Amino acid sequence: MLYFSTWKTIAVLALCALGVIFALPNVLPKSVRDAYPSWFPARTIVLGLDLQGGSQLLLEVDGQALRKARIDAVREDVRRVLREARVGTTAINLDGKIVRATLREPGQMGLALEKLRTLAVPASTSVFGGAGPNEVEVAQQGDSVVTVTLNDAAIEARIRAAVDQSIEIVRRRVDELGTVEPSIQRQGVDRILVQVPGLNDPQRLKDILGKTAALSFRLVDLSVPPEQAAAGRPPEGSEVLFENQNGNKTPILVEKRVMVSGEDLTDAQPGFDQRTNEPIVSFRFNNRGARQFGVVTQANVGKPFAIILDNEVISAPRINEPITGGSGQISGNFTVQSANDLAVLLRAGALPAPLTVIEERTVGPGLGQDSINAGTRATWYAAAFVIVFMFATYGVFGFFANIALTVHVVFIFALMSLLGATLTLPGIAGIVLTIGTAVDSNVLIYERIREEFRAGRNMVSSIEAGFKQAFAVIIDSNSTMAIAALILFLLGSGPVRGFAVVFLLGIVTTVITAVTMTRMMIALWYRRARPQTLPF
């Protein structure tokens, strides 16, 4: 006897009700959703950037630059340590990740090794007491050469930390732009995905994220004329940087030693100079920065210093009097916009390494809306085609399949809302496609029922046999589809992944709706109508 137990019927109906409840917020206006009691599901499907319009940038942290900066720092450390220990050297060379110091007196080898070993501290210490790998390894090479080698594992750890830190700084910078709900995620080892809905022109975003924003205050070295230093070799401990003034670059010789760096800033704000009315950026140091800046300016009254951002001199003013108040201002060819941007950058802090935009995708709001409209239209038409065709082929059984199909679409929306999944344009295509494939399970069952009936079985027994026989093939055919969809989900990214999600969910829900729900409807129908023959 075709039997469908009462509790099963209740379970199926409850599941349908849940589906409707979770899918409903997507079609309700926001005002209604806001009026929901707090425990009621009000989550909606998130629209992908390709549908709502917006901009997406994939940034890569420049590990190479980080490595370079690190080895440069190690070289400076070696120089400093040896000088402080009064160990004379004839050369300190860089060779890849190795710093090679040649001692003047081979007799000082013991002292040099001892002092340099103080550099070989663990790069990071974990909470559980275990020390991380040493930052550098110190070794003797021949009689008079000491090598200090940068450790790969330590560098890796630093790159990882740099990516974490970069994400934080990118977040602060993007937040400062005042955009709506930006999303910033790590992707892979050294990448950051920034998505900003509604942003049409990402140029300003790129400008802001493209700057490292490493600020430093350093003294100007007046020992050699800057032109001469630029042409030849700058004195030890100094370097030539350029100031950009209305397009022409003026060389300035500055000390490598940093008086105060951007890390010691507590605030930066755009403003206007009271006398000239030019846009400026005013800043404030923390205690340490203020003290240090005070001491250095006191000792160098009358000399110029340079304000340097990302290896470019913004301005090089003269120290007229000791600056002890802990605050100051930067002027130098700013527009209102660029002063504002600089203030944003200074407040957010410097990136540990430069970021490169390796992928950019921007969709205008017009195209997004067009895609939604076209997608919706295609979905309705597809549903209409399939529903009419199923009814025309299977009569009342087709009607059941159509109800199951409707529930199937509701379930997809409910599950996507529940999971907070993103609906993309390929995702809409996925929905349309599953409308076509969802009825496949029904078709398999119905054709089997028909076959059994024609082979001479009675109604009940053919229906039973149809469901039973078709089940294995439904599982097999859907599993192969699911495998392909799963792999697409694992390897795809962005919109394509949105397609895979919809397709996977569709496969799961169709098995439930086409098998269980249809069976229930047929059982109920049979009990009431008691037909003697199949309606198709």
Place this chain on the structure above:
Amino acid sequence: MRLIRLFPDDSNFRFVRWRAVTFPLSAFIAVMTLVLFMTQGLNYGIDFTGGTLMELQAKSGQADIAKVRETSHSFEVGEVEVQEFGQGGQVSVRFRVQPGGEAAQSKLVSDARRAFEGEYEIRRVETVGPRVSGELVQAGTLGVVLSIMAVLVYLWFRFELNLAIGAIIGTLHDIVLTVGFFLITREEFNMTSIAAILTIVGYSLNETVVVFDRTRELLRKYKNIPTEELLDLSINHTMSRTVMTATTTALSLLALVLFGGQAIQGFANVMLYGVIICTYSAIFVSTPMLIYLGVKTSARAAADAKADAAAREAASRAPAAPRGMA
């Protein structure tokens, strides 16, 4: 009410016999596809080549292609492709990867934006760096290869190895012919195309599995029946379902082709073609292939094994005889 019946009941078409025509035909198309692939190559989108794609919409509704082309070339950025598409003055402009790295690419994008934004609405801008495009190629290829292997394992587990191999041959056939579609139509090949191919892999197997499931069942039911007849029966029994599902899927894809809009049209076209190819290959390629993959009823297999054993015995005895003579 009279209901539609797309395929007659109790049909007894000799589908498998058609392999004399369909095998050479499919092989020919596959070889032609390979030749085209080698000589002409696919029209890869920026997902795989890297570069910048801009989609513009003329605010006046009428695009001046010559002027867009001239403006694009004025940036001196090497090869530029300018194409009009859809209705109402939509233009796509494609720039190659710039030699100056990310900074140069970025500058190009902002220059182009400034140049076009007066007369055109900028609908879409996509820039893919060379490294990312390389990774996408890898992910795409890996995806197709992995899915075939995973499905092979699944089918091996659920069916038998020879049925699994038959299904995979059919799927490979469908992939090759889909690539052929891209080659002939010059449709852009991008990450969405990979999604289409993977979906076609899924659909192709779905079609084949339904027929093979019936083959498996008939193998249990009939103890002694010629393989060709067995396969014809499998196809005839499942044919009305095959036609139904192909129709509903094609109908929904048709809705997508007609009403889904420009952005999804490429995907919809390929999928619609794919559904037709998959249906064809399930009936005329993968199922007839089973003849050569050694699918037999148990009685026939036993008889063959017996004949084999007899032949081997005869063979082993034959060379022994001369030695005995000597």
